[in-house]
Amino acid sequence: MSLTHHKPPPAGDAAQQAKLSPAASRFAAASSTSTGAMLAKIAMIAIVDATAVFALFTAIGREAWAIAAVLAVITLAINVVYFKRGWLPAKYLLPGTIFLLIFQVFVIGYTGYIAFTNYGSGHNSDKDDAVMALLQSNQSRVPDSPAFPVTVLDDGQELSLLVQRDGVQQVGSADQPLEPTSPEQLEGYTQLGFADLLGRQSEVTSLAVPISQDPAEGSLRTSDGRTAYQYTSNLVYDQAAGTMTDSTTSVVYRDTGVGAFTAEDGTQLMPGWSINVGFENFTRAFSDPSIRTALSSVTLWTFAFALLSVATTFFMGLFLALVFNDLRMKGRKIYRVISILPYAFPAFLGGLVWAGMLNKDFGFVNQVLFGGAQIPWLTDPWLAKFSVLWVNLWLGFPYMFLVCTGALQSIPDELAEAAKIDGAKPFQVFRLIKLPLLLVSVAPLLISSFAFNFNNFNVIYMLTEGGPRLEGAGLNVGATDILISMVYKVAFVGSQRDYGLASAFSIIIFVLVSIIAVISFKQTKALEELN
8 A cells, every 4th residue: 555645735725725615625725736727727827918918019119108007017916816826815806806997997087088188070199190191181293293103002901002213113002101112022912903993093093102201202192093293291390390381371380289280360280189188178068158058958958857767767667566566456467568568678779669650740659649740759849858758768667667566565465454454544555654665675776777867878869869959059969968968979970079078078977977876875775764
């Protein structure tokens, strides 16, 4: 018989395993010594490290030092936690913490950062990119420019020009200046024939290939895909003075600190660049008369919409729950199934269906229910608000019906019977006994329902798109827009998109909802004393 000597575990591990159940101890010991588990752990950590290193070099290449530092810290923490013996709680908490930082904290922090910038249409890059874009977009053909024979090439992603220049064969694209090439380097390209040139004429004529890294040398352009000419910018950039001069008009545009080259008369060259503007977006939201009027109107309607939606859906659901909870009612199960059908209907699809049914000219409601009347359900401001509340009631009452049904069935029947014996009438039983006990369990759900309707984008946008338009508003908002749909329009709808102002509005919404939630939950605690 041979005896196998086992090395005793460290004192710390032994103490930790002693606190665990026998099954947990065996699992912990096996997982800490299993070769397969260790190899799997190494493989997964290697994948994470490789991804992190790639992201780290990308961040460093773009000089995003803060992001690079955060990536380095997170990667180091992952390696330390998962290769360190013990630390079992940290192994489970770390993934959730990382995802919380990425998908919650980072998003809120980045939104806050954008709120203090002028980021938006015409201001979505840095100054160097803006200078390059201005010099490339304001070009005209150089007088007496020599004609360069060119061939248009396609590599599957973008078009390029192959040109014979100064006795050297060169190739370049819109993003890559001309550089010498060889037949071996052109193997991945396909030459466009005459039919291809005609079919892609707009792409060919809009193609501008920089001659060199110096934007002052201009670019080569072709109108027929066979001959190219040199084009140079009408603007002259003086980096030392921080000016951009239009050579055709002699107008000087200066960097005045507003994120764009500006002339003395206030004319700006676009695109500009993103800069930090401090509290300017918040100041505009509350001081600009046109924006302040729109913000005030939308905010009042947002609160009214959220409160009325919660009230109507709750009382409708409670009424149906009381009716269908009565044992004397026949076919209660069938009615309950029918009542929850709207809850299974997607909100965005429900909004689209109701938008068609409420159409002024050919909607089902006007044509069938009102005999062909042309009631402007979605184009009149007050009727549009009523329509939004009605559709949201149709979509929302089944949820409250289910909640109230469960809460009512959890209240002991003995309480109601005792109250009836004491002479209480049915309404008194409901008001003094059932409703207070019901609110104990339902009040937190009412608060969450208010927060949901405060940001109920689907119903508003799919039904009315926020319309009808508010006259005189400095923003693209309508009578039924709530704050979240207004933010969407400011950020993503229209030719001028102001991400900075939209982010400022988002921060305002975040603060409002937070304050309401804190106050509401404090008030809810008072109901717990009734239980």
